[in-house]
Amino acid sequence: MIDFPIFEQRIHGRRLVYLDSAASAQKPRQVLDALQRFYANDYANIHRGAYDLSLRATDRYEAVRETVREFINAKHADEIVFTKGATESINLVAASWGRTFLKAGDEVLITGLEHHANIVPWQLLKQQTGIELRVVPITPEGEVRIEDVQKQLTPRTKLVAMTQVSNALGTIVPVAEICTRAHKQGALMLIDGCQAISHMPVDVRKLDADFYVFSGHKLYGPTGVGVLYGKRDILRQMPPYQGGGDMIESVSFTETTFREPPHRFEAGTPPIAQVIGLGAAIDYVKSIDMKRIEKQEDELLRYATEKLQTIGSLRIIGNAKQKAGIISFMLDNVHPHDIATILDNQGIAIRAGHHCAQPVMEALGLAATARASFGLYNIKEDIDALAAGLEKVREIFA
Amino acid sequence: MTEENLPDDLRELYQDLILDHGKHPRNFRALPEANCEALGHNPFCGDKLTLYLTVNDQGRIEEAAFQGSGCAISTASASMMTEMLKGKSAVEARRLFDYFHALCTDESAADKSALDEEDVARLQALAGVRRFPIRVKCATLPWHTLQAALNPSAVKKVKTE
Numbered sequence: 380m381i382d383f384p385i386f387e388q389r390i391h392g393r394r395l396v397y398l399d400s401a402a403s404a405q406k407p408r409q410v411l412d413a414l415q416r417f418y419a420n421d422y423a424n425i426h427r428g429a430y431d432l433s434l435r436a437t438d439r440y441e442a443v444r445e446t447v448r449e450f451i452n453a454k455h456a457d458e459i460v461f462t463k464g465a466t467e468s469i470n471l472v473a474a475s476w477g478r479t480f481l482k483a484g485d486e487v488l489i490t491g492l493e494h495h496a497n498i499v500p501w502q503l504l505k506q507q508t509g510i511e512l513r514v515v516p517i518t519p520e521g522e523v524r525i526e527d528v529q530k531q532l533t534p535r536t537k538l539v540a541m542t543q544v545s546n547a548l549g550t551i552v553p554v555a556e557i558c559t560r561a562h563k564q565g566a567l568m569l570i571d572g573c574q575a576i577s578h579m580p581v582d583v584r585k586l587d588a589d590f591y592v593f594s595g596h597k598l599y600g601p602t603g604v605g606v607l608y609g610k611r612d613i614l615r616q617m618p619p620y621q622g623g624g625d626m627i628e629s630v631s632f633t634e635t636t637f638r639e640p641p642h643r644f645e646a647g648t649p650p651i652a653q654v655i656g657l658g659a660a661i662d663y664v665k666s667i668d669m670k671r672i673e674k675q676e677d678e679l680l681r682y683a684t685e686k687l688q689t690i691g692s693l694r695i696i697g698n699a700k701q702k703a704g705i706i707s708f709m710l711d712n713v714h715p716h717d718i719a720t721i722l723d724n725q726g727i728a729i730r731a732g733h734h735c736a737q738p739v740m741e742a743l744g745l746a747a748t749a750r751a752s753f754g755l756y757n758i759k760e761d762i763d764a765l766a767a768g769l770e771k772v773r774e775i776f777a
Numbered sequence: 778m779t780e781e782n783l784p785d786d787l788r789e790l791y792q793d794l795i796l797d798h799g800k801h802p803r804n805f806r807a808l809p810e811a812n813c814e815a816l817g818h819n820p821f822c823g824d825k826l827t828l829y830l831t832v833n834d835q836g837r838i839e840e841a842a843f844q845g846s847g848c849a850i851s852t853a854s855a856s857m858m859t860e861m862l863k864g865k866s867a868v869e870a871r872r873l874f875d876y877f878h879a880l881c882t883d884e885s886a887a888d889k890s891a892l893d894e895e896d897v898a899r900l901q902a903l904a905g906v907r908r909f910p911i912r913v914k915c916a917t918l919p920w921h922t923l924q925a926a927l928n929p930s931a932v933k934k935v936k937t938e
Contacts (some may be wrong), residue, residue: 716848
């Protein structure tokens with residue numbers, strides 16, 4: 380906790396209990412310092428000037444590609460494309476790969492757990508190309524069953540796009556097994572790793588993902604930067620997503636030739652400092668060790684689940700066997716928004732609402748839930764504070 | 778409720794009158810004979826309500842009722858609003874909304890001169906939301922829905938007897 384300056388303040392006179400890392404994680408001093416140092420010492424535009432500063436900035440920026448490659452165990456650094464976030468990563472795949480390789484009648488398969496960012500780009504693609512969008516339903520526990528996925532896989536399935544960890548319920552989806560099934564059917568696999576990336580070690584080669592996307596800000600890095608991992612052979616076949624500077628070999632008014640991936644997909648000046656910040660964030664979580672973070676957060680989740688279950692009238696939403704770092708819940712007769720307001724008054728930040736996953740809420744027959752989500756800075760005392768806060772909510776609404 | 782260790786602003790927001798209307802909303806039903814109706818939705822939190830009104834030939838609201846799901850604040854606001862609306866004209870209803878909106882945002886602009894005292898007291902009870910900017914929308918959602926319901930182009934059912 381000492382690494383995170385945000386916890387030095389008091390909220391409504393109380394210690395800040397931040398339980399909304401699934402929305403965005405707080406930033407360690409190491410990331411803030413890296414941003415400050417980069418702007419103060421090494422900043423210039425990249426891939427441009429033949430002067431020392433620009434070369435230095437370029438080297439620093441490209442070095443983060445290698446940091447990311449190693450972090451997710453990609454084979455080549457050129458399989459790492461920097462985007463402005465996971466949303467842009469998915470839109471990039473839908474626009475570039477989707478419009479090029481999919482035609483009317485082809486199917487994209489998603490699940491009922493998806494965040495809107497992994498639904499809407501495919502609906503747009505459907506409007507543009509006439510593809511079919513199919514959805515694997517979730518169980519009442521909030522799980523995606525492999526046999527339900529298998530049932531929906533057809534020879535027309537060209538892409539399976541799904542989250543590794545549900546942002547609304549915390550469910551861990553067996554993406555590796557599903558990936559194998561998808562590949563058997565000749566489909567590619569895109570994994571939304573937004574929640575998984577900060578909770579567990581990720582190995583894209585072990586998963587055999589064709590695309591893997593995540594956002595920097597949920598991994599203790601800056602906003603405005605994300606990653607699209609794509610297998611080299613696939614990225615090389617994909618046309619540019621946006622046109623502009625830095626993605627071309629040469630431009631004339633009659634013909635333009637494009638650079639190889641990843642640069643082909645990074646038109647314009649990229650979020651240079653944010654990429655440096657993302658590199659610092661990855662160095663930071665690696666220094667702690669992702670396995671240790673996973674273990675610590677699992678313990679916290681177990682503790683929170685036990686503790687919350689002792690609160691009368693509290694119902695945990697999403698009871699998958701495998702969960703990570705997120706716990707959604709309801710209190711009888713108290714709307715999540717009222718819960719959030721009263722908790723906030725005690726310095727406790729949680730999320731109330733549909734978590735940008737309205738279909739999940741609909742499948743479970745709910746309009747909204749309250750959600751507590753954990754980061755590496757959370758401790759058992761935070762859960763105790765949450766439980767005490769919820770007792771206060773119950774008193775007010777008694 | 779244990780009020781002694783609750784801060785004032787929270788106590789004002791969740792005062793007994795609000796909690797009571799939130800838990801036991803009045804006029805919480807569909808109105809089959811309604812001739813004005815509108816759906817209010819706050820996509821931010823998922824609150825949804827349908828407002829039903831019967832408006833007579835003189836333009837006065839004879840019945841007001843609602844259904845939907847929402848937090849204590851939006852439910853209480855809708856409940857109290859439907860109680861206040863009976864017998865009001867569209868212009869009078871608008872005046873109540875303007876007053877309430879001013880209470881929630883800029884109290885100095887709130888003009889209660891033409892309003893019923895009891896209505897003013899009820900609206901003031903709800904105005905505790907002004908200390909919670911993010912909750913103002915919860916309290917005003919029913920009132921915005923009312924504006925939509927009273928808008929002639931929004932009339933979905935017209936009685937033809």
